[in-house]
Amino acid sequence: MPSSDFRDGGPPLSLDEAEDLLRCICFKTGPPRSVGVELEWFVHDLHRPRLPVPRDRLTTAFGALRALDLRSSLTFEPGGQLELSSPPAGSLAECVATVSADLAAVRAALAALGLTLTGSGTDPWLTARERLLREPRYDAMEAYLDRWGPAGRAMMRDSASVQVCLDSGYEEPGPLGFERRWRLAHLLGPVLVASFANSPGLHGRPTGLRSTRQSLWAALDPVRGTAPPVGREPRSAWAAHVLDAPVMCVRAADGPWAVPDGLTFRDWLRDGSPAGRAPTRADLDYHLTTLFPPVRPRGSHIELRMLDAQSGDDGWIVPLAVVSALFDDPEAADAAYRALAPLAETAGPLPPPGDAHWRAAVRDGPDSPVLHRAAVVCFGLAIDALERSGAPAAVRDAVGAFHERFVLRRRCPADEQRP
Template sequence: MSDATSGCTESRRAVTEAEIEALVHGICFKTGPPRTLGVEVEWLVHAPHTPHLPVSFERLEAAYAALRGVPLRSALTVEPGGQLELSSPPAGSLTECVGTVSADLDAVRAVLAEDGLRLVGLGHDPRHPPRRFLRERRYEAMERCLDRTGPAGRHMMCASASVQVSLDAGHEEPGPLGYGRRWWLAHQLGPVLVAAFANSPLAGGRPTGWLSTRQLRWAQIGPARAGAPPLDGDPRAAWTRHVLDAPVMCVRDDEGPWQVPERLTFREWVRSRKPRPPTRDDLAYHLTTLFPPVRPRGHLELRMIDAQPGDDGWIVPLAVTAALFDDPGAAETAYRAVKPLAERARPYPAPHNALWREAARSGLADPELRDAAVACFTTALEALPRLGATPEVTAAVAAFRDRYVLRGRCPADDLLDSLRGTGLPGAGCHPAGPGPAAHRRKDIGT
């Protein structure tokens, strides 16, 4: 029997709870010196000359067919609502990561421009209701499952976009770069990143009362699927329990529609072995149906950042996050900056506690979140030259800090200022200047 055949057979063999624990430990937390970096950038696709109209599926399909022939180093995928995602290969440095993705985005934009389309950096579609573009059985099952908790799932699938930063899990040993500290820091820094980069205050052409409507929708899916495990124990053990006790989204079948069981956890599936015994393939698939703010995938995937305005806005959250995790001095400063926020993150896990909700609702108008963000951006700016960042990247981070963080603002505030002054701006359009920090909440509801 060949190695390939043996591996296929093994992946389809029924698994036990003990095997699952060992697999999750090995698959999700691979430790070693932090050396690689990655980013996934998601984009809405709009027609700037007719922003009030959604792009037809036929037009999207034609544009995406043209993109399939473009040579890229990043992986190009289409999200359920027709959003585009570029996933970088693992990079040995921030400069390498930025260079690769920037070149690939230039190529993608050139193809889309031929059909009058553009990539738009917003965390949530400001005008159009969610529409599902992809018809695969995976998304049919996902939609049926998420519909049970309300409309938020469809918004998450089809109307949202983000910047997801991927970092090595860290050292096995404790310390600023140890995996336990990095796991804790990722969750405690999460609300600061939500607040600083909030960029989705609109839905249906109107303010929602939240600066990150995208983060609100993810939280509304519920803690079983979109929540984090408790942070008061070993990360590997906590994540393994979370995986086993999370509900199964679907039971796949080679033929016919997939089953969507109700209230069946993966642990219960393993024990009951019904409707069929789960396999290693099923476990691997189950891991992809959990949407916590920090997902361990052999590395740490930070999933809480809204898509950013402008062609290069995604570089700032990538650079700031990389600096705060991979420079030991910046990591220690960030740890001290967010530690006072930890009490507000109890008793519920992220993102379903008061701190995360306030970050999504009010952004850096919250004084404690603003103070933490100022400290984190300042130490990141000091660390970036040590990580070999280019002057252009460092300047972009400094400009963002000055325009938003020091003033207690975020990109969502520009959209709201523009809405109050001139009506809903064109898709993806942010005003050139930051504008006054006028008290934004008084006229947009709560």
């Protein structure tokens, strides 16, 4: 079938067009005004969480949840994880209030069905989950990831995260400029992984890691879970990274989606024959969704994707508050960047998350002396910034309690889990 006939994909795309699109659509700049969060949760039996929930029971429950009047977007991951994605909020307080109300409605509806939500980077109890969603894209994704080992299936079915979304920032340089915010996100990444690590096991067994979830994302394939070199200009570095990443699958109107072997998007643009047709703008857009770096540019905002899902009803509020404070308060942003900049000098030759600090965050968490010292500084800056911004007292109290309970004691949530 000609590429222009595939759904609404449009005409074939040239390499120059793709490069221009990637530079324009992935980093749209402007004043930092909004914040958002995406929360993933495991769904367990309310009274017997160590037993798997049958597929038909989950399907019935998800049908009931879709009838709720929520402001957040409600979706489901391949292993049956529930995801709530907030609308962009004009303040941290607005974001917390919106998501808290939506979560309360979801929890109440699930409790009426004898189910509950569990916050953890990996399922703390169950063996490998069945794939609940049976769609061509997930069939193709699984087939591709299986070539690189078991991490892909575990990522799809057995992992959950907190993702914080922030505006890209100004075009101009400075603490709130997009280039500084891009670099700060990568410098802060291992500190956040270490501080909020909450996945010490997989399939009911300890792994010896603090953040098993982040280790899965880093092991998907040699490129898909990594970031471009952070020292380069972000737009050109990201465009090259996207074009040189392997194509996970080629969408089709009918039948299974093809899973090419070793075909980069750049190769596909130069010669469409290995994939059976030339790529279109829609193919580029879809390709972007199959890349899972720890920090992903999404037009007017960036996603910080490296955080494990957090325990408790409101554990997710702490990483959201800390990240937004460190990025949107100019004083805190500048101080955090200056404090973390030396990490780049000792990170090693690999781009994140392969460098030494990311590996230490996954393995050691706050036992890493460098990351522990950085966490103490960053949490202190965040607490001061939240005070200056007039953040709700409950949010400031939650951050302060986490600081006392974990950061100052050189612990992380994983230390309280027993897989």
